[in-house]
Amino acid sequence: MAGPRLPPEAIAASRxxxxxxxxxxxxxxxxxxxxxxxxxxxxxxxxxxxxxxxDGQHLGQGRVASADSPAERLAMLRDATDRALAGDGGSEPAFRALAALNAVCPLPRRYAHDLLDGFAMDVAETAYQTEAELLTYCYHVAGCVGVLMALVMGVEPSDHATLARASDLGLSFQLNNIARDVMEDAANGRRYLPADWLREAGIPVGDFAEPAHRARLAKVVARLVALAEVYEESADWGVAALDFRSAWAVLSAARIYGDIGRKVRRRGMAALSERVVTSPQRKLRSVAGSLPQALARRSRWAAPSPERVGLWTPDFA
Structure with missing residues (x-):
């Protein structure tokens, strides 16, 4: 992409x-x-x-003391993000990184704020009643990141068809993460599984994580993984618009995260007792297996792509 070079110090901090x-x-x-x-x-x-x-953490681990409330921290993030997108990254390395990125690859403000809106949903401890509500949340914490990542890979902001596929990939990632973390989230007072799914399975919403419900809960989690696979399959149709190396990276990530959900489903009730992880060797197999798919992307997923009937779609208006 044309424009100024990225500053080495921002790259080093981000790496x-x-x-x-x-x-x-x-x-x-x-x-x-x-x-x-x-x-x-x-x-x-x-x-x-x-x-x-x-979350009051550092790199996803450990707690960091803060006198500010989550709402105050969110307001700070919104302000710092807007300033970074306006060219002022301040002293915080992450916002300096955003400012540097935006200088070479302008990012629509709306997608950055979509992510912050997702954090606001977590701050509010929103409880999701329907599949549509869950998917809206998944877009705001992951789907919009897929859109931003597609823009970073060179997709034009006006290419809504490809951006929708990128959102699909983010949704599949988040659905698989939720499937893996059901019990961990429950221990932290969070429930992402749709209440109507639990009721359909005969599970009381208020105590869905109790041991007595594990067999039925495993089936609900398997349903979540199946939904993730729908979005993973839809996302594959977007890689034809990418260069080879970007397509390989996207397909590899899709398979790595997809394998998390598929392992959760295979393990059934056992996955509710012990957090599922994938081995480095399995991840490398996903990377290797994605190589021929990336090479054949424009014939395997040739235009016209199938309609995304019934899938959650961002409002690009």
Whole structure:
């Protein structure tokens, strides 16, 4: 992309953040060409920092003391984000990263604020009643990140068809994360499973995590994984618009995160007792298996792509 070069200090700080914060993302990012990798790393740094500030954590681990309320921290993030997008990154490395990224790859403000709106939903401890409400949340914490990442990869802001596929990928990631973390979230007082799904399964919403409901809860979680696969399959149709290395990175990430959900489903009730993880070897197999798909992307997912009938779609108006 044309424009000024990214500052080395911003790249270095962001690389450190990604190395400590997400091994899966770091692995997939290595497949990008160097310029795209740097832009994606800067974006990740800002996303990771905002998430940590809201959760009161550092790189997703440990608690960080703060005198500010979550609502106050959210207001600070909105202000700092707007200033960074206006060219003033301040002294915080994550916002300096966002400002540097925006200088070479202008990002529509709306998508950055969509992510912050997702954090606001967590601050409000929103309880989701329907599948549509859950998907709206998933867009705001992950789907919009997929859109931003597509822009970083060179997709035009006007290419809504490809951006919708990028949102689909983010939704699939988040649905799989929720499937993996059902019990951990419950221990923290959070429920992301739609209340109407639980009622359909005969599970009392108020105590859905109790041991007596584990067999039925495992079936609800399997339903969530199946929904994630619908969005993963839809997202695949977007890779034909990407260059080879970006497509390889996207497909690898899709398979790595998809494998999390599929392992949760295979383990059934056992996955509700012990957090599911995927091994480095399995991740590398996902990367290797995605290579021929990336090479054949424009024939395998040739235009015209199927309609996204019934899928959650961002409002691009």
């Amino acid at each position: 450190a953040a990604i190395a400590a914060g997400s091994k899966s993302f770091a692995l997939a990012a290595r497949l990008f060409d160097p310029d795209t990798r740097d832009r994606a790393t800067l974006l990740y740094h800002w996303c990771r920092h905002c998430d940590d500030v809201i």
